[in-house]
Each structure stands twice: as structure tokens, then as C-alpha cells.
Amino acid sequence: MLLTATAVFAWLNHVYFGLPHTIGLMIMGLVSSLLLIAGELLVPDVHLYEDLTSIIRHIDFQHIVLDGMLAFLLFAGALHVDFSRLRNRAWSVGAMATIGVVISTAIVGTSLWLLAPLLGLPIPFIWALVFGVLISPTDPVAVLAILKTVKVPASLEIDMSGESLFNDGVAVVLFSVLLAAATGAGELAPLPVAEMLLTETLGGALIGLGAGYIAYRASRRIDDYVIEVLISIALAMGAFALASRVDASGPIAVVLAGLYLGNRGPMDALSEETQRYLFGHWTLVDQILNSILFLLIGLEVLVLRFDGGHVLLALGLIPVVVAARLLATSLPVLVLRRWQSFAPGSIAILTWGGLRGGISIALALSLPETPEKAMLLTATYCAVIFTIAVQGLTLKRVIRHYCGGSSEPSPEPRAG
Numbered sequence: 001m002l003l004t005a006t007a008v009f010a011w012l013n014h015v016y017f018g019l020p021h022t023i024g025l026m027i028m029g030l031v032s033s034l035l036l037i038a039g040e041l042l043v044p045d046v047h048l049y050e051d052l053t054s055i056i057r058h059i060d061f062q063h064i065v066l067d068g069m070l071a072f073l074l075f076a077g078a079l080h081v082d083f084s085r086l087r088n089r090a091w092s093v094g095a096m097a098t099i100g101v102v103i104s105t106a107i108v109g110t111s112l113w114l115l116a117p118l119l120g121l122p123i124p125f126i127w128a129l130v131f132g133v134l135i136s137p138t139d140p141v142a143v144l145a146i147l148k149t150v151k152v153p154a155s156l157e158i159d160m161s162g163e164s165l166f167n168d169g170v171a172v173v174l175f176s177v178l179l180a181a182a183t184g185a186g187e188l189a190p191l192p193v194a195e196m197l198l199t200e201t202l203g204g205a206l207i208g209l210g211a212g213y214i215a216y217r218a219s220r221r222i223d224d225y226v227i228e229v230l231i232s233i234a235l236a237m238g239a240f241a242l243a244s245r246v247d248a249s250g251p252i253a254v255v256l257a258g259l260y261l262g263n264r265g266p267m268d269a270l271s272e273e274t275q276r277y278l279f280g281h282w283t284l285v286d287q288i289l290n291s292i293l294f295l296l297i298g299l300e301v302l303v304l305r306f307d308g309g310h311v312l313l314a315l316g317l318i319p320v321v322v323a324a325r326l327l328a329t330s331l332p333v334l335v336l337r338r339w340q341s342f343a344p345g346s347i348a349i350l351t352w353g354g355l356r357g358g359i360s361i362a363l364a365l366s367l368p369e370t371p372e373k374a375m376l377l378t379a380t381y382c383a384v385i386f387t388i389a390v391q392g393l394t395l396k397r398v399i400r401h402y403c404g405g406s407s408e409p410s411p412e413p414r415a416g
Contacts, residue, residue, distance in 0.1 A: 001055060005029075006291050021287075022145045022294040023392045029298020030385065036302065053302045061300060065362035069141075069289050070168075071240035071254050075232075076286035077144045078165055078258030079279065085158045086259070092340055093162035095332035096350070100163070101170050103331060104136035105129060107324035112317060112379070119313050126182045127372045133178055134364055134376075135321055135383055136328070137171035139357030140164040142388055145290050146355060150396050153343035153403060160353055168359055169251040173200045175363055183368060203248030208256030211239040215261050220269035225277040228270065232278055235261060293358050297384065300361065310375045314382035321383050325354040345402025352398045355387045356380075 006025065013024035036052060086093065109125070109132030116123045143164035147157060177196060181188035215235040219228045235257050243253035266275055329350040333342055343349075364380040367373045 002059075002292060002295070006295050009295060010291060020146070020149050020392065022142075022290050023388055025291055026294040026298040026385075026388055029295045030301060030389075031298075033299055033301040052299075056299055056302050059296070061296060061358075062362045062365040064296075065293065065358045066366070069293055070251060070359070071236050072285055073141050073144075073289055073293075074165060074168075074251055074254045075236035075258040076282040077140055077161065078255045079232075079262035079282050081158075081161060081165070081259060081262065083259050083263040085154065086162050089155060089158045089162060089340070092159050092332060092336055092342070093166065095336060096159070096163045096329060097167035098170050100328035100332060101133070101136050101167050101174065104324040104328040105132040105174065107327060108132035108135060108317070108321055111320040111324075112313075115316055115320075116313060116375075119309055119316075121309055121313055121375060123372055123375065124182070126178065126188070127370075127376070130175070130178045130182050130367070130372075131364075131376045131379060132324075133171055133174045135356060135360050135380055136324070137167040137356075137359065138164045138354045139359050140168060141290060141293060141359070142355035142357035142392070143353065144286075145294075146353065146392055146395055150399050151403075152349065152399055155341065156343040156346055156349060159342075159346070160350065163350075165255045166252065169201065169204060169249040169255070170197065171359075172251065172363070173197050173249060179367070183370075200247065200249040201252055203246065204243045204250065204252035205256050207243045207246075207248055208239050208253035209260055211235055211242070211253070212257040212260030212264075215257070216264050216269050219261075219265060219274075223271050223274065225271075225274040228274050229278050229281050232261060232282070294388075297358060297361065297388070300381070304377065304381060305374075306378050307374060310378040311382065313375065314379040317379050318383055318386050321356075321387075322351065322354075326351045329354070343403065345398075348402055349395075349399055352391050353395055355392055356384045357388060360384055 009025050009028045010021065013019055013021065013028060017024055017028075019027065040050075106129075109129035112131055113123060113125045113128035116128070138160075140161075143160055147161060152160070173196060174193070177188065177193050212235065215231050218231055222228065236254055239253045239257040240250040243250040265278075270278065326347070330347050333347050333350070336342075360380050361384055364373075364377045367376060
């Protein structure tokens with residue numbers, strides 16, 4: 001039913017509405033959900049709402065995103081990234097993916113802690129920081145989907161895509177640390193946090209590079225596109241699973257694995273025929289999973305119950321999230337511009353292009369059943385909807401304003 005709804009909504013959007021594919025699916029799912037809720041209130045005897053809600057409740061959004069789709073989506077995104085360009089932007093990407101996340105977490109968390117009591121919704125500071133970290137990373141799924149529809153300078157494109165691919169791994173580690181401290185299962189101290197972050201990041205990178213090298217060597221010995229596509233699928237799943245098993249960062253492992261195979265493979269391991277099938281396969285996987293994920297985001301409103309006070313707080317936090325993103329991008333850019341060039345309007349485009357998506361919602365849904373969960377989930381959902389629907393739909397105008405020229409997408413980069 002979900003695949004059928006995705007296909008129907010995708011066709012309707014393409015024929016009648018013309019919105020960007022993934023954003024159109026999310027908006028149509030959201031509008032359909034709101035219409036069903038309104039219909040349930042007006043005509044209680046109709047059980048369509050209850051039937052669809054029951055179906056959505058049986059979908060474990062957190063498990064599907066964090067333990068299922070994420071590995072494939074990150075691998076598909078990393079496979080097409082030019083490593084030489086990424087290496088040249090290493091400092092800017094690394095600063096925004098690490099320091100930027102920390103800055104945003106502190107600003108959003110502190111603002112929530114100060115704002116919530118004004119609305120009669122006091123929240124402990126540590127729980128406010130939990131929200132700050134889960135809403136801070138830009139979602140690679142949302143960002144990469146938007147980058148396929150707009151044309152941006154090469155350096156800025158690498159900054160946006162590279163940051164989105166790496167900052168979720170950093171955010172997931174910080175989220176685990178802050179959640180453990182909030183629930184009393186761990187201690188929040190600078191040294192253990194830094195040690196855990198370094199261990200998971202370095203461990204994930206080593207596993208990803210090692211697995212990517214093995215897949216590359218295996219592909220080099222054969223010339224059979226079916227087996228080589230199977231090897232790439234095993235690489236994505238295996239690197240993610242192994243890293244998760246040994247408490248390393250699964251997202252970082254799968255990104256490095258995709259970067260290695262996508263850049264080294266075409267040199268001397270993947271024939272032209274294999275490249276055509278392999279890259280085509282992962283492009284199709286990326287598009288299908290993106291479509292399903294964005295529709296799910298829109299449909300999730302069917303199972304989320306929003307309190308009026310929570311919604312008001314969430315609306316007040318949206319400008320805070322945008323302002324935090326502004327500072328999180330401005331500081332690295334202003335510091336690094338002495339050594340690295342940045343495209344015109346980089347700060348504005350990076351800020352407005354800082355889309356949140358399924359990862360933030362999945363992390364919010366993974367929170368334990370505490371009094372703070374409903375508030376944080378509402379704030380997360382509202383922020384995600386705003387960044388995708390409002391920022392995503394107006395990003396072309398922002399890019400056109402600062403960069404000029406066409407907003408048509410540039411040809412998709414091919415590794416090697």
C-alpha cells in the first residue's frame with residue numbers, strides 16, 4: 001500500500017503540480033493526512049482514518065530509517081562524490097560537520113531551556129540539549145535530494161553534500177551521550193565524550209575504508225556486472241552492520257566505503273558496462289527510497305498527537321533553529337576564509353539549505369517514554385516540515401539571488 005501510494009502521488013505531482021519530487025511527495029502525504037484527520041472529526045462513522053492509522057503505526061519509522069534506509073541512502077550519495085574535490089574542501093566540511101553541530105546543539109538547547117518556561121512548559125537543561133543535537137545535523141537524504149534539482153558552484157556543492165554525509169555520524173554519537181546523561185545511564189564529561197566521539201568516528205572510518213578496499217579488490221578480479229553490483233550491496237550493508245556491531249559509527253563507515261569504491265573502482269576495477277549498471281542501480285535505489293521516506297514523513301502526522309502548547313513552542317523554535325544554523329555555518333566560514341575560498345553567498349545558501357529530515361524524526365521517536373518526549377517530538381516534526389517545505393521550495397530563489405544564472409541542476413558527478 002505504501003509503494004502504491006508513493007507511485008500514485010509521484011504521478012499526480014509530476015502531471016499536475018510540478019513540485020520537486022521528494023518535497024511534493026511529503027507535502028501531498030501531509031495534506032492527505034490532515035484531510036483524513038479533518039474527515040474523522042466531521043464524519044466519525046468513516047473508518048478509513050482508523051485503518052490507515054493502524055497501518056502507519058505498524059511501520060517502525062525509527063528502525064526503518066536508522067537501521068534500514070540510512071545505509072543505502074548514504075552509500076548511494078557517497079558513491080557519486082568526487083573524492084579529490086572533497087579532499088580540497090576537507091577543512092570546511094570537517095568544521096561544519098563537527099564544530100557546527102556542537103555550536104547548533106548549544107544554541108538550540110539553551111534557547112529551548114529558556115523559552116519553554118515562558119509557555120508553562122519547563123524542561124531540564126539536559127533534555128533541551130538532547131533536542132538541540134537531534135535537530136542540528138542537516139539530513140543527507142533531504143540535502144542530496146535538493147542538490148539534484150539546483151545548480152550551485154562546485155565548491156559550495158561539495159560543502160553542502162560533504163557536510164550532510166558526515167555530520168549525522170557526529171550527531172548520532174553526541175545524541176547517544178546526551179541521552180545517556182539525560183536518562184541517568186551515563187556521565188556527561190568532556191573527556192569521555194571526546195574519547196567516545198573519536199573512537200566511533202575513527203573506528204567507522206577504518207571499517208569503511210577496509211571494507212571498500214576489499215570490495216575494490218574483489219571487483220578488480222572479475223568482470224561481471226551482476227556480481228559486482230551484488231558486491232556493492234553487500235559492502236553497504238556489511239560495513240554499516242559491522243561498525244554498529246563493534247560500537248563504531250555506521251554512517252561514517254558506509255560513507256567512506258562508498259567514497260572508496262566510487263572513486264577507486266572506475267580507475268581499474270569497474271568496466272564501463274559495470275559502471276553503467278552499478279551507478280544506475282544505486283541511483284534508482286536512492287530515488288525509490290527517497291520517495292518512500294519523504295511520503296512517510298508526511299504520513300507520520302496520522303500517528304503523532306500534538307498538544308496546543310507544544311505546537312506553539314515548536315513554532316517559536318523554528319526561527320531559533322534557523323538562527324543556530326546561521327551561526328554554525330558562519331563561524332567556520334569566517335575563520336577558514338583566510339585559507340580557503342568560498343562561493344558568493346555561501347553562508348546564506350548553507351544556512352537556508354540546512355534541511356532536516358527523516359534522521360531527526362527517527363532520533364526523536366527513539367526517545368524513551370518520558371514527559372519530555374511529546375514536546376520534543378512535536379518540535380522536531382514542525383522543524384522538519386518547515387525546513388523541507390519552506391526552505392526546500394525557496395532554496396532555488398536564494399541560490400539564484402547570490403549565484404545568478406540558471407537554477408537547473410548540474411550534470412550528476414561521476415566518480416573517477
